[in-house]
Amino acid sequence: MSVPRFWREIPYRYRLIGSYCENCKETFFPPREICPKCRRAGNIKNIKLEEEGEIFSYTVIRTAPPEFNTQTPYVVALIKLKNGPLILSQVTDCDVEDVEIGKKVRMVFRKISEDGEAGIINYGYKFVLAE
């Protein structure tokens, strides 16, 4: 991923900033320019999302693209954030057999990938089991 492309998403990736439609009272992540529910009638604001949630579904990736193949096996999950939307994220620091639907998780700040040995390091959110 190119540097500016990573850089412009930093607040969302580092701090879990999503969007809130003041019209629909709906929260979205990733951020959106317009509300998908009420479209242009909405008023979209940035909102800090809860850093806790629970596993909605998960998988263990054993075949990965090049930038992730040093990390296999790794867990990718859809996480239902507390009072918030679903988010796709890795679940790190766990034995894969401990991951289950419904388990509580919390956000951590981790390295996501590296652009080779010499390139930029991409940081962002991951989750860990909270119980």
Place this chain on the structure above:
Amino acid sequence: MVGIIGYGAYIPKNRIKTSEIARVWGKDPVNVEKGLGVIEKSVPSIDEDTITISATAAKYALKRAGIEPEKIGAIYIGSESHPYVVKPSGSVVAAALGCEGELRCADYEFACKAGTAAIQNVMGLIEGGYIDYGIAIGADTSQGAPGDALEYSAAAGGAAFVLSKDNKENIVTIEETLSYTTDTPDFWRREHQHYPQHGGRFTGEPAYFKHVGTATEMMMKRAGITPEDVDYVVFHMPNAKFPMTMAKKLGFSKEQIAPSLVVKEIGNTYSGSSLLGLTAVLDIAKPGEKILMTSYGSGAGSDSFYMTVEDAIERKRDLCPKTWEMVHEKRYVDYATYTKYRKKILMR
């Protein structure tokens, strides 16, 4: 006076037993354990580095401080394993915390004492009236060459402190700080080298003991105290033996140093080492108690701090995970997984 308003620790969850490392190199595990007093060490996950460790510790520190991230005027991170040689760790951590903007920031390096040097620098900025709040962090994901004696202890972890002045919210007041520095090449890593080199037994008497001892004695003299006036003493922990020997030499008891000796179960976290000792003490210290901490950085120097614990500690310490809790929250990895996590495998 300047004090600590919030503190946070972070220790990666993975551990490797020193006996497992000894097994790979055909060394006697009992001798290794005895010699170092270290039974296992922390290993960063493949997605952890000094930046992520710093960010996590600082997040806890901010939570205990109870202040808005925008109020932070400075971030200094001391480490010998900054992920970038050029490009600061501090700016990434600032973005992760939400305190980008008007902010003083630079990365520090002084072997294992860059974190305490960061505290002194932030203290100076606060005393000088330049900033109201600042964060100082010491963190490392240190590496020892495979098979080298350092490999048994080189570990990962960090601690962060939010500092402020004359604040009722302070949990610790820093009464005095001083440093002692000489050119003593006991341990180093040249540019472009992956692993450090060291002078073997030269790292002991003329290096660690001379600097930690001198700085601590200077501090006791300046503060007008004796070992009996102190409740807790914290030293840099390259292994368990050195700080215990140092404490004995200077007249401190086992009871005074024991609460800080996390090294036995997590190894030497370099820039995080003495600071994780301090966070372990803060987790249990009572208002009015006195703490004496002296760090050590090869090359060589020591920073010494004399501190008084304040009332606010009681309200704040339970807000975040405690140091010994993190020491005990662990999952073991074998040597093969360790080499994968630490990028010791040649991938192409």
Place this chain on the structure above:
Amino acid sequence: MRKVAVIGVGMTKFGELWNSSLRSLTIEAGIKALNDAGIGGEEVDAIYTGCMSGDMFVKQGHIASLIADYGGMLPVPSTRVEAACASGGLALRQGFMAIASGMADIVVVGGVEKMTDSLGSQTTGYLALAADQEWEAFNGATFPSLYALMARRHMHEYGTTEEQLGLVAVKNHHNGSLNPNAHFQFDVSLEKVMNSSLVADPLRLFHCSPVSDGAACVILASEEKAKELSEDPVWIIGSGQASAAIGLYDREDICTIDSTVNAARAAYKMAGVTPKDIDFAEVHDCFTINEIISSEDLGFFKKGEGGKAVEEGLTSLDGEIPINPSGGLKAKGHPVGATGVAQAVEAVIQLRGKAGKRQVKDAEIGLTHNIGGSGGTAVIHIFSR
């Protein structure tokens, strides 16, 4: 709206075709289809070609011009259509609309993908381009992993089993063994599927469609031209397309693919038929879970009962509603851009009664269902004799 017929079909064998290039595959399928239609090519008004990622797999852009040129069709207007794995189905819909609207009388619809010129790990990354790059792929999600998330949830909510996922593969391999163009022309046992290596839990290698090269082509004509040129035209009586959120994270329910539901509704309405009227369906089984989910979304079974239906043989060649008589993406192969068009080729062959050992008995109405990404796009066509 004018009626639209298919008057010619052709496809290459699907598989690892080391001797063939992107352009040679396309031309081979095109010539077969033109020959089948009995036309030379001068009559063609437009070309639409589905191709997901020639840009990445073989680093070739501007595929529309390449195909018109090497197909000997200059100066016919040529358009490349891209919607990830639904590219082929969407190209068919573009051709359908061109004729239905009266803009064209004869249209060539192609689909092609040359996948084996890139390395395996690169291919994993290129296929993941169909996912949201910023919020799925960035975090390490692969394409199989997205379907694995759906599979896990479907198992959780409806009790769908790993065996049922495996039985889809067993069935489709059997059908593929009867298809001379299939990538895999052999049967597999459930045991072999269940013991294959994990790709993204719970999905194993044999739950996944293969990486294939191949191309397919159909010739579309207006009613007037079809009657003039063809003895056995097959009519496209319904066409539906719908979009859904590109990312799984923005779906209300990951056990349903909304784009399929909406596209099916539109296609059934246009055709004036219901799911009960469908005699067979070519369903997008890029992963076996998708055949189960889609068989529910298309209205063949109640939500949650797709797995049981496979187990009971309802979707087998001689079942109530045969699904993927061609072998599906799983066994016939999945050259991504070609898939949607190859589904149409199979529908036409079945409705002509020319499918040999895999012929669905008394097939009058067939349906093709083509999905892009994890369901961001779905396109459905209904064919009738």
